[in-house]
Amino acid sequence: FKDDFSTSPHLFTPMSPYDVELPSRTTEDVFGSQFNQPEELHPDFSSVDLSFLPDVTQDNKERGLCEDSHETPEECDVSVQRNEDSGVFTDESSSSNPDATQPSPETPGVSPHLSPMTPVTPASSASESSGIVPQLQNIVSTVNLACKLDLKNIALHARNAEYNPKASLEEFAAVIMRIREPRTTALIFSSGKMVCTGAKSEEQSRLAARKYARVVQKLGFPAKFLDFKIQNMVGSCDVRFPIRLEGLVLTHQQFSSYEPELFPGLIYRMVKPRIVLLIFVSGKVVLTG
Amino acid sequence: CGSAALVEDALYAQQQLVCAACGCVLAEGLLTTTYSEEEHLREVAYSQSTGQKEQQSRCLQRGIRRVQDLCKVLQLPAVFEETAVSYFQRALQLPAFHLVSLEKKELLGGCCVFVTCRQHNWPLTMGTVCSLLYAKQELFAGVFLSLQKELGLSVPALSLADLVKTHLSSFRLFQPSPGVPAPFLEDKEKLVARTMGLVELASETWLVTGRHPLPVVTAAAFLAWQSLQPRARLSCPLARFCRVAGVDLPPPAHLRLRELLEILLGMASQLAWLRGFHLDKKTVVKHVGDLLQHRVFLLKNAFCQAGEELQGQDSLGQGSPSSPPMAQEKGCPLAGKCPRPLLPPCLIHPRKRLRSAAPSAPDPPVTGDEPISDSEIEQYLRSPEEIRSFRKAKAWS
Numbered sequence: 001f002k003d004d005f006s007t008s009p010h011l012f013t014p015m016s017p018y019d020v021e022l023p024s025r026t027t028e029d030v031f032g033s034q035f036n037q038p039e040e041l042h043p044d045f046s047s048v049d050l051s052f053l054p055d056v057t058q059d060n061k062e063r064g065l066c067e068d069s070h071e072t073p074e075e076c077d078v079s080v081q082r083n084e085d086s087g088v089f090t091d092e093s094s095s096s097n098p099d100a101t102q103p104s105p106e107t108p109g110v111s112p113h114l115s116p117m118t119p120v121t122p123a124s125s126a127s128e129s130s131g132i133v134p135q136l137q138n139i140v141s142t143v144n145l146a147c148k149l150d151l152k153n154i155a156l157h158a159r160n161a162e163y164n165p166k167a168s169l170e171e172f173a174a175v176i177m178r179i180r181e182p183r184t185t186a187l188i189f190s191s192g193k194m195v196c197t198g199a200k201s202e203e204q205s206r207l208a209a210r211k212y213a214r215v216v217q218k219l220g221f222p223a224k225f226l227d228f229k230i231q232n233m234v235g236s237c238d239v240r241f242p243i244r245l246e247g248l249v250l251t252h253q254q255f256s257s258y259e260p261e262l263f264p265g266l267i268y269r270m271v272k273p274r275i276v277l278l279i280f281v282s283g284k285v286v287l288t289g
Numbered sequence: 290c291g292s293a294a295l296v297e298d299a300l301y302a303q304q305q306l307v308c309a310a311c312g313c314v315l316a317e318g319l320l321t322t323t324y325s326e327e328e329h330l331r332e333v334a335y336s337q338s339t340g341q342k343e344q345q346s347r348c349l350q351r352g353i354r355r356v357q358d359l360c361k362v363l364q365l366p367a368v369f370e371e372t373a374v375s376y377f378q379r380a381l382q383l384p385a386f387h388l389v390s391l392e393k394k395e396l397l398g399g400c401c402v403f404v405t406c407r408q409h410n411w412p413l414t415m416g417t418v419c420s421l422l423y424a425k426q427e428l429f430a431g432v433f434l435s436l437q438k439e440l441g442l443s444v445p446a447l448s449l450a451d452l453v454k455t456h457l458s459s460f461r462l463f464q465p466s467p468g469v470p471a472p473f474l475e476d477k478e479k480l481v482a483r484t485m486g487l488v489e490l491a492s493e494t495w496l497v498t499g500r501h502p503l504p505v506v507t508a509a510a511f512l513a514w515q516s517l518q519p520r521a522r523l524s525c526p527l528a529r530f531c532r533v534a535g536v537d538l539p540p541p542a543h544l545r546l547r548e549l550l551e552i553l554l555g556m557a558s559q560l561a562w563l564r565g566f567h568l569d570k571k572t573v574v575k576h577v578g579d580l581l582q583h584r585v586f587l588l589k590n591a592f593c594q595a596g597e598e599l600q601g602q603d604s605l606g607q608g609s610p611s612s613p614p615m616a617q618e619k620g621c622p623l624a625g626k627c628p629r630p631l632l633p634p635c636l637i638h639p640r641k642r643l644r645s646a647a648p649s650a651p652d653p654p655v656t657g658d659e660p661i662s663d664s665e666i667e668q669y670l671r672s673p674e675e676i677r678s679f680r681k682a683k684a685w686s
Contacts, residue, residue, distance in 0.1 A: 156676060160669045179669065182655070206657035214666045242633050245498050246446055253443050261415045261447075262430045264499035281499040281633045 134235035134287055138198060139205040141230045145192040145213055145223040151175045154188065157219050177212060184208040188216070192223070195231075202230050232289060239283045248279065299358035336392040348394070352377055356398040359421065363413065369405050376401040376440065385439045389432075396424050396432045404436065407444050412451035414503060447502060449492065453485050456506050461535040462514070472521040473533050475514055483513035486581040487549065493588065494552045495633040496545060504541035507531065508549055511542075516577035523571050548634060555629070556580050556587035592631035 154175050155163035162176040175188045184198040184205070194212060199205035206228060216223040245266045249258040258266040265286075268277040278286040292310035299305070306316040356377050360370040377398055380386045386397055399422045406413040415433070419426050437444055461469060463477045487509035491497050497505055511530050515522045527546060531538040550570045557563050557573050557580060566572070573580075580587060629637060671679070 156679060157671055158669055159671050159675075181665075201655065203655040203657035207655055207659055207661075210657075211661055211666065214661050215669050218666050218670060242495060242636060243498075246492075249446055257434065257437065257444075258446065259415070259430075259433075260497075260499055261501055262426075262433075280635075281495065282635045 130239075132237050132239060134237040134285075136200050136233060136235050137286075138232075138234040139200065139202055139230060140232040140234075141196045141199075141202075141205040141209055141228060143194050143196070143209045143213065143228040144226040145188075145194055145216060145221070146226050147192045147222050147224070149175075149188060149190050149192055149216065149221055151188070151190050154216065154219055158215060160215075177215065179208060179211055179215075182208045186212045188212070202233075205230065234286065234288045236284065236286045239285060241283050243279060243281055243283055245279065245281055299361060336390060348391075349378065349381055352381065352394055352398050355395060356402060359399060359402045359418075362421065363402070363406075365402075365406065365411065366409075369402070369409060369411070372408075373398075373401040373405040376404060376436075376442075380436055380440060383439050385435055393428070393432055396422060396429050397436065399424065399429065400433045400436045403433065404442055404444055407447065408442075410445065410448050410451055412448060412455045414447070414452070416503065449488055449497070449502060449506070450485060452502055453488055453506055453509075454481060456503065456536075457481050457484060457510060459536055460510065461533075468535075469533055472518065473530075475517060479517060480510065480513055483517065483577070483581070484510045486584075487513055487577070490552065490581065490584055491545070491549055493584075494592075494631060496548050496552070498633060499635075500545070501539065501541060504539040505545050507536070507539060507542040508545040511546065512549060512574065512577060516574050519575040523574060550574075553577065553580055555591045556584065559587050559590045588631070592629060 151163050151174070154177075155161045158175075158177065160178050163174075173190065177186045177188055178184070179186075182199050182204040184196055186197075186209070187195040194209065196205055196209045196212065199208050209228060210225060213223045213225050243266075245258050245260075248266055248268075249256040252268065255269050255271070256266055257269075265278040265280045268279055270277060275287055275289040278288075290308060290311040290313065292308055294309035295315065296307050296309045297305075298307045305314050307314055353374050356373050357370055360373060380397055380401065381394070386394070389397070399418045403413060403415065403418045405411075415426065415429060418424075419429050422429070436442065457477070457480060460480075462473055462475050462480070465471070465474060484506070488497075488506060491505050491509060508527070511527050514530065515525070527543060528538055531542075547570075550573065553573050553576075554568060554570070557568050557576060560576070560579060560583065563576060563579075568576075
């Protein structure tokens, strides 16, 4: 692995907003999400100068920081600096921030809503470092159909819909609809908001959401397609060696939570990029957020 | 009995009003109070109400009292109580906890005690705290993780060594007593030392990572106890051992025992003076002492150290994705004789069918803007006949 940030800008030119590290602090308000986005960690890294790392997180955009500004103390990438050899995560800790090799200095203020979506194949900068490419397993997106919906009516007229307002314990007032291609599930609320889950790529999620909107239209509602947004992406990969979680939690204490009494995996809240990793003893890793 | 000597006592961290003369329990738990929710004819279970209308001090006071009771029941040092109470006070002021249900607030008190214990390396398990609070472990887990995040607490890992010492102290095997037959009695120091050795062995051979700690300790204690007097004890099953010792038998302990025995058998095959014998799960127990004494050597020779070899050679650093992960291909020191690689059991016995690693690229790649045909959408709509029969079958209001 070559920690060579000087060459990385030439490797990859972002073409669409999706090339940028997509912020996703919105998993809290998405049904079914289990892992809350970590709020700011405030570790004391004031002595560490990480200004060479590009700022591409949503937080920095909101604060109006420019791309090559100095790191604020909160947004430090400790995983690069703390390259201690725990015997477990040697090179992996350096490659844990793929966005360091995919900077987008030209698009500091990119907002996540998109217009023309060009198909995105991120340059294989991540795979150059470790040979491991996470596979996308699930995409969660939301869209606003912008009209009030009669859920009972939808459940009566659609074959692929379930609606049972008193059944579940949580008094869940939504229609659950499914389509076969792309194989996804949608939660449709009477307010007109919709959540689409199960797609394996952002494009598939958008296509699926459009199909659900078309179904709702065909049922007689004036459904629009506003504010489509990817809320969460879940990926998985395998580093192909066993991991001493009890060692990892010691060397990366500020970011790790390993409680074998609760859950067999270690929950690693990475700061930059802001994602949550579930790391298991088998070497399998789930990335979400 | 009519005596006026009433005492407030805490049994298992629950407040009780007890008569000091006859021991009768007069009042248990807390009195319910009415809230404005009930005025609005909506029933709110007391434990689900937030206590929001209460004066903050009263809710806080009750919570602090609960934390103190917990510390007394667990017989913790006084400094633990101060720390736990201060965590509780800090947490309760935060918006994340101020408005949670009273049930959760009680769990919050337990979490503060739990975190304090862990920070002082006092081996208190979550299972113990949950049983004291009559809490569901999932709920406790959620509150614990929130507390850790909100207060930014670093909670050190549970020390297995301390857990061994504490857990073994609760075994009733060290003093003669009516329920304990003579062959069961054992010297505490010897049992602790040998259990510790077995737990360390389990840890080195990937039997502990990602697993509940207590079943490992229980299985190790049983093996250690058996090995100290094998002739008399080999016939005693794990369940009976736990019953006599007066401890719970957690279900995974049987599996951990099996795994430990498998490791020991593998090691025994490398011990020079045992090579002639054909050992099985029972007979290997007699040699646990020797196996532990030479475990470094035996582990190295008995198992392919797949994981360690990879890290030592820094093969990942060379960035060659084709490098094989298993040490067998790298030339195992036993030249093809190794029984199995030293890996976590989940890798040796994978339960899931291993899917092909090739990513399924959509062909052609989806853009998301594809046209959607009417016929495709119409397949999801019910025909008029279907709707009619549905209406007849179900009563749609």
